[in-house]
Amino acid sequence: MRRRPAIPLFLATLTMLVAACEKKAQPAPTPPPAPSQAAASPGEPPAESDTVLLGQVGSLTGSEATFGISARNGIAMAVEEANAAGGVKGKKLAVRVYDSQGKPEEAAQAVTRLITQDKVAVILGEAASSNSMAMAEKAQAAGVPMITPSSTNPAVTKKGDYIFRVCFIDPFQGFVMAKFARDNLKMNRVAVLQDNKSAYSVGLTDVFSRKFSEMGGTIAGNESYSKGDTDFRAQLTALKKTKPQALFVPGYYTDVGIIARQARELGLTVPLLGGDGWESDKLFELGGEAIEGSYYANHYSVDNPDPRVQGFISKYKAAYGAVPDSVAALAYDAAMLSIDAMKRAPDLSGASIRDAIASTKNFPGVAGTINLDENRDPVKQAVILKVEGGKTKFVTTVEP
Secondary structure: OOOOOOOHHHHHHHHHHHHHHHHHHHHOOOOOOOOOEEEOOOOOOOOOOOEEEEEEEOOOOOOHHHHHHHHHHHHHHHHHHHOOOOOEEEEEEEEEEEEEOOOOHHHHHHHHHHOHHHHHHHEEOOHHHHHHHHHHHHHHHHHHEEOOOOOOOOOOOOOOOOEEEEEEHHHHHHHHHHHHHHHHHOOOOOEEEEEEOHHHHHHHHHHHHHHHOOOOOOEEEEEOOOOOOOHHHHHHHHHHHHOOOOOOOOOHHHHHHHHHHHHHHOOOOOOOEEEEHHOOOHHHHHHHHOOOOEEEEOOOOOOOOOHHHHHHHHHHHHHOOOOOOOHHHHHHHHHHHHHHHHHHOOOHHHHHHHHHHHHHOEEEEEEEEOOOOOOEEEEEEEEEEEOOOEEEEEEEEEEE
């Protein structure tokens, strides 16, 4: 057998070694960028300072996700309209959005990022009062103006002079529902079921109970639950024994729908009464027929014939394929008010914007005309809505 020359084998081996070394020396492919924790709408701002950045914190996921999503939509509409009209001081607007997941600790972390990393001019949010209070301390300390669209607990704006809201507060809606129960529904005995972990629910309960009693009514019983509970039968059974004419449930739609169903299962057929935390299309899905005939206080009604309101509703439906709830309307108003203030401010420093917001008078919001008082709270009306036929029906307006 003839032997092959050794040189070709040597050359082949050498070629393989060189190829291996060249492959090893090549730089590793650049990994794809990590997904951003924030979404910008419309568009991320460039590195230069030709864009004014607003920040939003909202519950885009979790049990109260409709609040954050509605607010995001309303703010995006306001920013789009403002940009089409020329922006602010020759600059375009953009929004950086963070998800609070409906948790105060997440809301606090998100607002810290907006302040320290994103350097936003104004903070918009949150919907839930407990989350807004966690955010307000950070915004106040940093001197960044914050406007909450729909946090109604009075303690929110007491965090400092950089904190504002565009919605009425719990003492007012608590009074509104107490007065409606006594004067319109002619009720003498009302029981209460509150969320003892929610600043919103506890505050609204305190005001309603006090005002209803002052008006000659009786609080037949008071039971509580904690956010995340799914079985309310023990509390409802206890309240049924007090023979109330209505059940006041100042919670969020996620709990109210389930409470309504379990109340009916137990034979508690009286109307449920509540506040603006009920406002969501999910209320009808969760409550079904059980929530029919119930009433709640709200910030605006889609039945309002005002051309400004109907124009907003039409544009929202065209953009998102749904009728805007009150959170969307209030978030739109909050964004529009902040944009108006930035236009009026001599510059875009936090102090200048704060002063301009504080001086707001007769601002034409779609959820009512806004006049801010000395506590940075608006003086505005409320409406009462009735759940009827799987939707809300306007009942009456209550002035402050």
